[in-house]
Structure formats: C-alpha cells, structure tokens
Amino acid sequence: MEESSFWEVLAGFYESTVFVYGTTLLLIYAMLAIFSLIAISHFVKKNAFVDYGTLVASPLAPGISVIAPAFNEAITIISNVRSLLTLNYPQFEVIIVNDGSSDDTLAKMVDEFELQEVEFAYNAKIKTQEVKRFFKSVNPAYSALLVIDKVNGKSKADATNAGINAAAFDYFLCTDVDCILDKDTLLKLVKPVMEEQHKRVIAVGATLRMANSSEIDKGVVVRMKPPKKLLPRFQEIEYIRSFVLGKMGWTLVNSVPNVSGGLGLFDKEIAIRCGGYDYQSFGEDMELMFRMCRYAKDNKIDYAIRYIPLTLCWTEGPETLRIFMRQRTRWARGLAQLMFAHKKMLFNPNYGNMGMVVMPYNFFFELLAPVIEFTGIIYYIVMTILGLINWKYAIVLLIFVYTYSVMITTISILWDQITFRYYKTWREVLLLCVTPFLEFILYHPLIVIFSLRGYYFFLTGKKHTWGDMQRKGFGNKPETKAKVVLAN
Amino acid sequence: MGKILLVEDDEIMQKVIEKILIREGLVVDVARNGKEALVKLEENNFQYDMMITDIMMPYANGFEIISRVKSEELGKKIPVIIISSVGNEDSVMEGFKLGADDYLKKPIMAGELIIRVKRLLARANNVL
C-alpha cells in the first residue's frame, strides 16, 4: 500500500513536470512564430527599396574572405570554386583549404585554375595541423583565389582555422565547398553588419536549404525544387522551421544560438581571439558561436548576432538513413558536449541573453527534449501495461500535439514565403505543405532515437569518426560545350 | 563591318547597348553570361572585331573571359572594353592587366561608349 502511493506520487510528479515542460515548449514556439513574423516583416519593409548595386560600386565596401574547406571533393570542386569566384562583391578573396584529400581534388584545381605554389607568409594565430603549401593562380583572372594544402586534421574545424589564419580581410564567410551560394550572398550578409548602430555584429547567418532535387548547373541554382525523396524533404521543412521560425525569431531578441557552419559571416578578430573553431567539437559551428559570445561578454563588447530570412545557401542533405543517422548522432553529441562545457553560463545573469535565454532554451528544449520524450513513451507503455491509462484523454492529447506541430511547421512555410516566392509551381509548394503531416509520425521518432544515440556516445566517449559524406556531385549534367571551353 | 560580342547579364544594358551599336551599323552578338560568351567565342572561332563585357556574371566572370580571349592566338587582337559597376581601383587594374583596352564604369554615357567603340575599331583596323 505504502509502496503504491509512492509510485503514485512519483507518477503525479512526473506528469505535472512533463505538463509544465510541454506547455512551456508550446508557448515558446508560439512566441517564436510571432517574433519571427515581426522580424521578417521589418526586414521586408526596410529592404524593399535597397539597391545593393550601391555597395557593389562602392570603394568603401568592407573586404570579405570566403573560406571553404575541401576534403575529397574532386567531382564537384571545379564548378563550386568557380561559382564562389563569381560571387557578386567588389572586394573579396576565396580561400580553399584542401584538407589532405586522398583523391585528386588539389590536382584538379591546380590544373583548372593554373595554380602555382607560392611562398606565403602564414601566421598561425590559431593552431592547426601542419599547413604544407600555398597556391596562387598565374592567371590574373583568378587572382582572388588562394588554395591551401594542409595535413588532414580529421575535422572541418581544423581546416577552416587554417583558412582563417591566411585570411586577409576583417570578415570571413565560412562555407563548405559542397554548398551552393546565391550570387548576392556577400552583399546581403554584410548589410546587417554595416547597419548596426551601437552593437558590434559578430556573426550573420541566413537560411540553408536542401539542394537535393533543385536544378543545379555548374554551381548555380537554376531552379529551386523541394526534394523528391521523403527523407531530404523532411529535412527541408525542418530547416525552414529552424531557420525561418527559430533563428529569425531569436534574432529579434538578440538571442540567436547558432550560425550554421554551412553559411555564416563572422568577425575575424573575435573569432581569432577566442581561438577559432574547436577541432574536437562535434558541433563546431555552435561551439564557436558560444565562445564568441562568451568572449564578447567577458570583454564587455556589446555584441549582436543577426539572421536574415533569405535562402542564400543550398546544401545536399543525406538521402540514406545511415548517413542521416551519422549526421544527427554527431549533432546531438556536439550539443551535449557544448552544454556540458558551458554549463557555468546556464542561468548566469552575467552572460546576459546568453546565460538567461540561449543556454536555458537549448539546455531544456533542445538537449533534454529527446530524453523527456523518450521517458514519456516508456511511461505510456508502463501505464498501458498496468492498465492505468485513460485512452480518451491520451488520444486527445496526442491529436493536440500532432495538430499543433503541423500548425507550427505550416506557419513557418508561410513565413518563409513572405520574403520570396520560393519554388515555381503550386504543386511543389503543396508537396512541401503535406510533408508536416508525416513528419511527426515518421521523421520525428528518428530524430529522437539518433539524438539519444549521440548522447550515449557522449557519455561513453566513443571514438570520433569523421563521417565523410558521399557526395553525388552537383550538376552532373550532360557535358555542354562550355565545359569543354572552360576546361581549357 | 564590325562584329561585336556583347557579354552582359543585365537585361536592360544588354538591349540598350545592342540597339545603340546596331544603329551605328555594327553587328552585335549577345551573350547573357560567362558560359554563353565562351560558347559563342568558340563557335565563331573568335571571329569578332571587338568584345564588350561586364565583370560580375554567373558561371564565369568577365576577367576569366578576357583572359581566355587574350590567351588565344585568334583572340589576342580583339579589342576589349569592360563595362562594370565595380569601381574599386583593384578591379580596374585587374582588367587592364588582363589586356582590356578600355574600362567604362556604370552608369555609362551612351555617346561616350560609341566614341570609344569607334576609336578602338579604327585603331584595330589601322594595325591590320
């Protein structure tokens, strides 16, 4: 008798905790939806009549170093480097860091861009694996290109750091060689930095999307399409929700937690001062962001991180479960690592928004969410076995969570369409709009499981394996004549 | 007499320059981006009397096209005018280093363009 009442109390406690937790989460989502709508409308209004051509033509445009690490990317390297070289911006350089590729990535570049080894005075402000050689083109047409050859550091972080060390300008754009950028990326990302009144903008991010089914021709997105396959399509709506609703919402209150490693503009000085990317981290982009914020706070720099609601970068999302699992496990592990490393900032008012908003949100609602969901399912199962469940209520609650999540995702698709009419046909939008109905049932459980797997690896400290994602190669279209011409 | 390759991705510039040059009695071939320009050059075996090009374009920028033209035996003597909105000195220098003969900054004066085109064409003819 005594025992059962103990279990009852525990169950009651659990239920009310989960209830408070769930309600808070739902409220946060609703709040983010509103915040992001405000931020997006403001962005649209204020940029409606902006002429980016003024910046292109200006001798005062701040210089930007574009840094893209490459590891075994021989299939796509040429067209993607070329696409980086044709970005619209008056003052920039492109730094490709060949991270000890075992294929002919480097040889291809040397060939195509007429590269020659140069003696480069390299200042290793951030420690990295050995940097072996530097290449510049003898053809002035490619004078903006710098290729660095380094010993493989088993991480994108290490390669990017080498690029940061060699960068000439005050801002750097971090991207991936396999990411496809909009040609106005630099113009649009640098604007928030230039129009900030009092704060120092340390990072600017924008939306990423799946490149999987979009038509891509030599590193240029010709036509945007939602992925045909289900798995990447889930990722597409997940990205839209996370960027357009999440980060755009957080930007309004200056609490953006992360600027994605696929595309982000950073203040070089601060990135270097806090030691660059951490090559041991599994989520190096968010990790750097945290340290940059921390550094800024510690040094009394009034900082801001900004997001713009435009899709400027397309990346290939994993199409097979195995690779997807690896990616998500890695992300989850990175998050756990990060939260553990910075636990002192949690609820620490000295860290301002970082300590009071970003950390608590990410700790409770990103890190703990899969754990709580998982225990919830176990609880349900136990209660079912014990016959203690009120099915009517359980199902009402389930329907509630389901419809709510569909609503949030649909709203983010709508917000996304405010800035630009992404996709061309109605069918494509519809295809995207019905995806949330399946997400909850098919995709979400996967995320929970893979996250738990990541946490497990974090706790047990499983060895780091740097999953080299197999790329299919963008734009492998029938060779046109131009290719032959371009190939010299 | 006078066949010109116009490489320009801005629709308005494209049309207007084409019209102006045609009125001057010149033959104009238009390429809308770097890729098209290279295809046109190859197809026509570099048989152009002049090339007018923008710098910032998708696929291959103007510098690359100029370098390509100037590296070719047949293309070497084609006079090149750059029309670009990029105003910083570096970019202008780059253009000249690659062998461009003239550099016009947007917004341009149509009259000036015509005079420069004619002068370059005349000079090229004299050399021949």
Place this chain on the structure above:
Amino acid sequence: MIREFFSELFSGELFRVFVYDFLYFPTVIQIAVIFIFIALLSTTIAYISILVRRYRGHRRDVRRARINPKIDQLITENIILNEGILEDKPIEDITINLEGFRKPLYKKRWVRQALIDRLMEYRKNFVGTIGELLRIVYLELELDKDSFRKMKSPRWERKVQALVEFTSMDFTIADVNILPLTNSKVRELRAEARHAYIKLSKNEPFKFFDIATEPLLQWDQIELFKIITSTKDIAIPNFARWVTYSSNKTVISFCLKLIVYYNQQAAIPAVVKLLDTKDHFLRADAINCIGKMKIEEVEATLVNMYNNQPLNCQIEILKAVGRIESGKYIDFLRQEFLHATDFDLRKNAARSLVRNEWMAKDVIQELMVTSTPDNQLILKHVMNPLIKY
C-alpha cells in the same frame, strides 16, 4: 479501451464525446481540445494565405512581364534611338514623342508604377543625354504626382519609396518636405531623407554633418559617398570644417574618406591636428588619410609618434610610409621589420620597404640574405606579384 474510444468516435457519437463529455473533461483536456481546433484553423488559414500570397505575387509578375517589354519598346524607340541624340542637340531642343506613353493603359496606377520602376532601372545604367531624357519623360508624364502621393502616405516605407524615386529622378522638392523626415524615428526613412536632401537641396546640402548626433552607419556612408561623388553640380565644401569641429566621430571618419577622394590638400592641417585625438580609431583613420594623399611633410611626425601608438595606428603609420614612397625612412622600416614582434607589423614594414624599392633595393637584398627564415618568407610573400594581400 481503445476499441471503445474509436467505436464511440465513429459510431456517430462524436457529438456526445466532444460536446457533452467535453464539459466533464479535466481542464487540461478541455484546453487541449480547444487548441486542436485553433491549430486546425490556423493551419487552414496558413494554407489560404500561402495560396493568396502566391497568387498575388504571380499575378504581379505576369502583369509586369507583359508591360515591361512594352515600356522597353517605347523607351528604346523614343529615347535610346531618338534622332536628337545623334545630332548632338542640346537637351532642350530634343523632342520626345510621348504619344505611346499617353495611351489609356498608362493611366492605370500599377502601370505608372511599373513605368517609374523601369525608368529608375534605366537611369541606374545610363547618364548623359539618355539619363536626362528619361528624367524628362518622368516629368512630362507627371509621374512625380504618383511619387508625391506616396510621400503623403502614413506608412514610412511608402515615404522611403517616394524619396528613392525623387532622388533617382533628380526631382527637386522643397526642403520643407524633406527636413522633417530627417528627424524621423525610423532609421531607414531618416537615412533616405538625408540622401534626398544632399542630392536635391539647393542650399547647403551638407548641413547634416553639422547637426548629425547619431553615428553615421557604414551602410549610410556607402550611400552618401555614392550620392556625393556622383551628383553633378554639387558644391563640394572643404571637409576640414567637420574634421575640426564635429563632435561626431563617424562624421569625421567619413569626411576623411571624402578628403582622400577629392584630394583636398587644403584640409591637410585639420587632418594633422587630428593626430592628437585621444580616440585611436579616429587617429588611425587620420594616418590612413595622410598616407593615401601622400603628404610627405607629415611623414616625420608620423614616424616620431610611432613608438607610443597602439597596434592599429602603428600599422597605419607603416602603411603610410609605404604609400608616401619618399624613401627617407628605409632605416625605420628596416628596424621595424627586423625587430617588431607582431607579425602584422613585420609584414606591413616589409610591404612598405618594397613600395620604397627605388631607395631600398640594397636593404631588401641584404635582408633577403641575412634575416631569419620567417622574415625572409614575409619578404618573399610581399614581393610576389601573385599575392595581393
């Protein structure tokens, strides 16, 4: 139990479940039920909004796609290919046939807006006679009235649009219309009003520099720079005035850039005086300005003050010595190159040595042989023509 629930649900007793039982549900469940309906409703509304937005946008695109070629044709026929341009007549004597623009189609508001937008697009690309003629079309068709209507709108983004149109068309409006907007609370409107004022105001366009209390943002500087340097018949004042008297650091820094652009030798004394400022960012800007203008007389002062400067100013001094190219301070550069601990100082010293090559040839050769491998690498780096930075 599940079966029970579903049989209840599907046996036409839905009503009883959700309305009758509803009252007896615990509060949580009641709220959940209400929210299910709210969520369903919101989702539906979202769908409809997407539909409507896309349809509207699509319609606008289609319309524009249809009208723009027509506008282009009219502009080409009557302006670009206007016989008057060929004959080199003065603008006043060129006649533009506006018949085409006066068709009933061009009375519609959206068509007029499309026309304004197109004219602005053309003016972005063309100046000179064509640019002037485009402006005349804007005036003759009284499109300025459309712009004025936007100016009167309570919405600030409309006002911005109107200002952009006026500035682009060089349409002079009375100061009283712009001045109040320059104090607007909305930054974008304020900035646009400033630009319009500088471009369109006939009296004292640079008055703003006197009264600007808020920082001049980098973005605004870019726009201002363009407007100031591209507007014809604007009286360029001596910017030294603000370098000396302004209390706004961003205004001073911006004026330094303008001094360089216009090579205002008369402003040099004011710039030199600025070297004493406490703000080291501003001081660095002043040094930069002196270097870019190659003021040899100040070089000695710069070198003398070098040792007690923060890093950013030291770098600027090294750059300035390189830019001035007097060849007088080779020893100083050599010293810095050999003994500075900071990498950037050494690199800039090396670069400046190379820029002073006409006097420093021997020194460079000597350093090439005698300095440390690290320093040799720096020298090779800066001497390599392939490496720009």
